[in-house]
Amino acid sequence: MGSDSYGSEYGSEWWQPHRHADRRAVLLTRNRIQAALRMWLTELDFIEVDPVGLQVSPGNEAHLHGFSTQAIGNDGLGRHMYLHTSPEFAMKKLLAAGETRIAAFAHVWRNRERGALHSPEFTMLEWYRVAEDYSVLMQDCAAFLRLAARVAGAATLRFRDALCDPFAEPERLSVADAFTRYAGIDLLASISPTGATDADILRAQLVGAGIRSAPDDTWSDMLSRVLVEKVEPHLGMGRITILDRYPAAEAALARPITADPRVAERFEVYACGVELANGFGELTNPTEQRRRFGLEMDEKQRVYGERYPIDEAFLTALALMPAASGIALGFDRLVMLATGVSRIDDVIWTPVA
Numbered sequence: 036m037g038s039d040s041y042g043s044e045y046g047s048e049w050w051q052p053h054r055h056a057d058r059r060a061v062l063l064t065r066n067r068i069q070a071a072l073r074m075w076l077t078e079l080d081f082i083e084v085d086p087v088g089l090q091v092s093p094g095n096e097a098h099l100h101g102f103s104t105q106a107i108g109n110d111g112l113g114r115h116m117y118l119h120t121s122p123e124f125a126m127k128k129l130l131a132a133g134e135t136r137i138a139a140f141a142h143v144w145r146n147r148e149r150g151a152l153h154s155p156e157f158t159m160l161e162w163y164r165v166a167e168d169y170s171v172l173m174q175d176c177a178a179f180l181r182l183a184a185r186v187a188g189a190a191t192l193r194f195r196d197a198l199c200d201p202f203a204e205p206e207r208l209s210v211a212d213a214f215t216r217y218a219g220i221d222l223l224a225s226i227s228p229t230g231a232t233d234a235d236i237l238r239a240q241l242v243g244a245g246i247r248s249a250p251d252d253t254w255s256d257m258l259s260r261v262l263v264e265k266v267e268p269h270l271g272m273g274r275i276t277i278l279d280r281y282p283a284a285e286a287a288l289a290r291p292i293t294a295d296p297r298v299a300e301r302f303e304v305y306a307c308g309v310e311l312a313n314g315f316g317e318l319t320n321p322t323e324q325r326r327r328f329g330l331e332m333d334e335k336q337r338v339y340g341e342r343y344p345i346d347e348a349f350l351t352a353l354a355l356m357p358a359a360s361g362i363a364l365g366f367d368r369l370v371m372l373a374t375g376v377s378r379i380d381d382v383i384w385t386p387v388a
Contacts (some may be wrong), residue, residue, distance in 0.1 A: 049386055058381060065370045065382050068183045069140065072160065075182060081138040081162060086125035088142060092346040093117035094124070096287065097334040100146035101343065102155075117343070118144040121363055122161055123288070124349040127317070130163055130359055131352035138162035140366065151378045152309060155387050158366040169300045169316035169360040173277050176304045176312050176364065177205050180275060180372075187373035194307035194372055197272060201306065205275035210262075211298070213278060218265040219244050222282070225254065226297040230283040255334070258285065271305035278303045287327040289315040304364075306372055314362030321353040 048054060076083065093101025099120045105113040119125070122141040129137055143159045160179075164171060180201040184192060192199040214222040225237035232254040241248045241257055246264070248257055270276040279302040283291050286299035300316030318324055325345065332342040370382040380386035 049380070061370075061374045061376060061382055062384055064187050064374055065384075068186045068370055068373060069366070071182050071186045072179060073140075075178065076138045076162065079136070081136045082134060084126065084129060084134070084137050084139050086119075086122040086129075086139055086141055088118045088122075088144070089116050090119045090124065090346065091116060091348075092124070092344050093144075094120040095328040095331050095343055095345060096120075097331045097338065100148075100339075102144045102146050120145050121159060123361070123363070124346050126161060126163060126361070127356055127359075128349065128352040130165060130357065131355040135165040135357075136163070152368060152371075154367065154379050154383060157379065157383070159363050160366045160369075161361065161363040163317075163359050163361040165357050165359045167360055169302070169314055172314040172360050172362045173205070173207070173279075173302065173304070176277075176314070176362070177201070177275060179364065179369065180304075180306060180311070183369050183373040189373055189375070192306045192372035193375040194309050195377055197307035197309075199271050199306040199372070200274055203274035205277050207277045207279055208270075209280040209298070210278060210282065211280065213266045213270075214261060217269050218246070218261050220261060222258070223297055226282055226284070228297065230291065230296050232282070232284050253334075255285065258282070267305070267310070268308055271307050271309065276305040278305060286315070287331055288318055288324075290318050300360075309368055309372065310365075311368055311372075312362055312364040315360065317356070317359045317361050319353055319356050319358060321350040324353055325350055 049058065073083065089106065093099070101117040101120055103115060103117050106116045107113045121143055122139050126137060126139060139161050141159050141161060142156060144156050146155065148155060162175070180192065184190070184201045192201055211222045214220045220240045222237070225233045225240070227233070234252070234254040234257065237254055237257050238248050238252070241261070246261060248260070270278060280292065280298040281289070281301040283297060283299040286301035289299040289301040291299050302314050303310050304312040328345050336342045367379050367382050371379060374382065376382060
């Protein structure tokens with residue numbers, strides 16, 4: 036069952052009884068998958084928390100866009116606030132407070148995002164492990180994909196014509212190796228030993244590989260283009276791909292790899308060419324985090340003409356936060372792949388009109 040059958044009226048008339056009847060089986064499967072994941076987390080002693088969505092900052096990543104609002108107090112004065120793009124800041128404050136293993140099914144809001152895989156409001160499953168290596172999160176993700184498939188009665192995950200066997204051993208592939216394999220580009224040649232990037236070196240490689248680039252493209256712009264056009268279509272085909280060791284310049288919230296500071300403890304999980312999760316060995320240095328947030332907001336100002344405030348309480352809490360690993364998984368996307376539907380609205384009980 037896919038929303039394409041509903042035509043252009045689907046988004047605004049999902050409550051019609053005949054349409055709800057068509058959607059209901061998938062929505063009930065969503066509930067069963069959520070219940071199974073909750074049980075898995077409970078059995079491993081995770082505490083489910085419920086972070087509020089209203090925050091002083093929606094997050095500080097250049098290309099994520101928040102919804103803003105005014106919070107008016109009893110004195111009638113307004114304060115500019117945002118709906119979070121992730122529960123990350125709130126959950127890390129709980130780690131600073133002493134929690135060691137937490138998880139949340141959180142509603143999050145991202146502006147400028149709408150499509151088959153994007154909804155302005157969606158559900159994110161985010162979880163953290165104190166004093167555990169980020170590779171453990173990769174095992175968690177693989178277990179969740181297998182569990183979702185079993186609950187849905189699916190032998191494979193599916194998105195359109197792409198298939199992925201969640202029961203096969205996942206492939207773990209560095210970003211640099213993926214660029215070499217699928218685009219013929221030596222990504223690390225454009226990164227200095229300190230992690231600084233060189234757009235000219237990367238641009239020359241794009242030209243040699245026949246990949247378009249604009250004169251004003253930044254190194255990050257070009258990396259994103261290669262990733263989207265040349266790499267992502269190959270990931271998670273047949274089996275899960277764990278795309279690991281992102282360049283440090285693309286991992287503002289992650290620890291650098293000690294043996295090679297050009298790359299960081301960041302990975303993403305793909306199935307059927309769809310990104311499902313984004314995980315980190317968490318950065319806990321507030322001074323370095325402030326610097327990285329500043330760079331992200333400078334880039335946001337350059338591209339979009341705006342910037343978001345920094346959550347000062349988060350940086351204060353970061354100084355108290357123990358070493359930890361954390362990850363966010365797009366729960367709706369996981370349900371999509373387990374049930375084989377083609378649009379995210381099909382797995383949301385009341386989709387945004």
